[in-house]
Amino acid sequence: MTDRTILVVGTYDTKDDELNFIAEVLKGQGGGVLTMDVSVLGDPSAPTDYSKHDVAAEGGHSIAEAIAGEDENLAMQIMAKGASALVARLHREGRFDGVLVLGGTMGTDLALDVCAALPLGVPKYIVSTVSFSPLIPPERLPGDVQMILWAGGLYGLNSVCKASLSQAAGAVLGAARAVEPPRRDRPLIGMTSFGKTVLRYMVALKPALEARGFEVAVFHATGMGGRAFESLAREGAFAAVMDFAPQEVGNHMMGSSISAGNDRMTNAGAAGVPQIIAPGCYDLVDFVGWQAVPPKLEGQDIHAHNRLLSSVLMTPDQRRQMARAMCDKLSGARGPVVFLLPLLGGNEWDRPGGPLHDAEGLAAFIDEMRASCPANVTLLELDAHINDAAFAEAVLSVFDGWIDAGTVARA
Template identity: 30%
Template sequence: MSQKAVYIVGTCDTKGAELSYVKQITLEQGVAACIVDVSTYAQGPGADVEPAEVARYHPEGPQAVFTGDRGRSIAAMAIALERFLQSRDDIGGVLGLGGSGGTALIAPAMRALAIGVPKLLVSTVASSNVAPYVGASDISMMYSVTDLAGLNRISRIVLANAAHAMAGMVCTPPQMSASDRPAVGITMFGVTTPCVNRLVELLRDTHDCLVFHATGTGGQSMEKLADSGLVAAVIDVTTTEVCDLLMGGVFPCTTDRFGAIARTGLPYIGSCGALDMVNFGALDTVPAHYRDRNLYIHNPQVTLMRTTPEENALIGEWIGERLNRCQGPVRFLLPMGGVSALDAPGATFYDPAADAALFEALERTVRQTDQRRLIRVPHALNDPRFSAALLDQFHNIMRNA
């Protein structure tokens, strides 16, 4: 039997039969399994870990969970479950079963686990938009087809498939070779592609380059890997998600952008990639108060808006404040010749005054030390010489890391 266990999570008061069925199949595959009951009302049969035990992990204690108000109780149990799972050292994988409420309860705890830990959520809502549940994690979601309201000829098949899939993931984890190159996370957007492509080519022989599309979730995924200890460094060429957060675009980061860098102290090389733009959908979706701005139709589904000097000053201050929280080695490069393919002489978003406001705000805000430095580079971001400058700073940091 595997030394690691599958934690089977759900509400035993409403889904006890389904949870027990999944546990039975998992055990038959030679994998240890335990049922974690996250019921917030009556306690159901078959639990290995009872609701009161999970609720004990809530910062305010079990009384914060068992409130009698369904919405509040589910939200509180979600917090307790996250902390409970993080306290375990024998998790081989987590298999959750839930309707809409159970899915909302279980998914946050799964997202908090490290990338690579098997996570499978059988859900009645898995055929709709799953982005709010999956987020930046590697959760697999399986549609239950029928409601999870007792075992039937369909649910038996779906749940058996889920149990076998989880057992397979736990029993056959991928093995990382000792000779594997260290991983480096790199952020890219269409208008910063030339810069990133050169970096990847130059680093290919020595590093495993993980490139993330800077569309909100991309940055979150990169930082999730940083928090999980799965990257050795970050080359954050494209910080454009900050523009969308502050100006209401469709590809925003969260307020925790740069948080993983601060928490881990990872070597960090960043830049101003695509801080000249905010992303919206089709032209007719641009908010009315932005309609008279400098807009560029990137494609029929994406419209870009040029940031102003005032907005760039706000962006620079926001980034600078978060860089100040980073105690590891930080180098943030300022491309004086332009921050994207559209920010060049003769191009749609060329605006030296806006760029100057961004750079001045960063230099005014960032508290520079031997570890944390801003570096002006007299080239555009997509100029090969800027890629070379990023690479030089990366090598300098890694030599001393």
């Protein structure tokens, strides 16, 4: 008897020994195993539970078609499409509890699609020769994916790569046993923020919203947090969105590698989810603290947050660009949007007398928001700072009005 079943995915024509080793480790720990072959040219040493023909067919293609294209990249995209569709269906049918995908660059490309097809809360592990590599753009990473570097595993089994493979097998099985998937027993509000040093509204808002019967998930808007936030927004997981830390929009606009992708601040709107927006830390561009300042930001004031992260203070012109970028993204929203504009500043460091205070830059941002705000967005100006109690009170006033109007269902 087994308590949890893990789906093992990989190219069994070239990684047969490694994939079978993973399966044996899982079985040795009392786990069940399903196998899926995503290779194109060769065959496994023994039949898998889901063959390469099953995978291709699930995506509306065939192995013959993948081979006929005479293009390795095209062939793997055919397999990625089929594998993603098949994995999603098998999960809906309750066939497995977690997934482990093995690959080099080709297999990792497919693995990212496979993991993205599964909802948050399903344990998903990728063992890859390019784990943690800049080859992987942040927008390809699912919100709760786990990656393990496949050290020494490019070709054949050895004691080095067995250490990685066995850890991965134990990790995914342990996660499948321990995971508490999102309950969905209370409507969920998605909120973005940073730590309490710079933004503090969540301290007042979280208990107030929970007292109204809602669950609140606060996402750290430093690239990957924004990806998780956008992933759930795309799924329609949120009853409402309180996106108060849109700094990732500016990071992406200015070419920072700390990006949540080009679709940041668009998925809730596309799903018709009601949104309250505010410009927390809108004036800062984060970059990797141990790397050189991006060329387009050289010469601007810098705040060193820690050894990993530094922030560049935007110029007035860049703040105008930021305002236009947010307005452009919000203009496509299908649900109601309220933009709360605190006239006294958007982070603790920009208060008068603070180290990043810039009255001219703040005035430029406010002016551009007034000029560029699209017709579908309600702009509410507050004679307050974003960390003042008046800001949190304004948020709750808007939210309670939505509840009374039926825009957001009562919890």
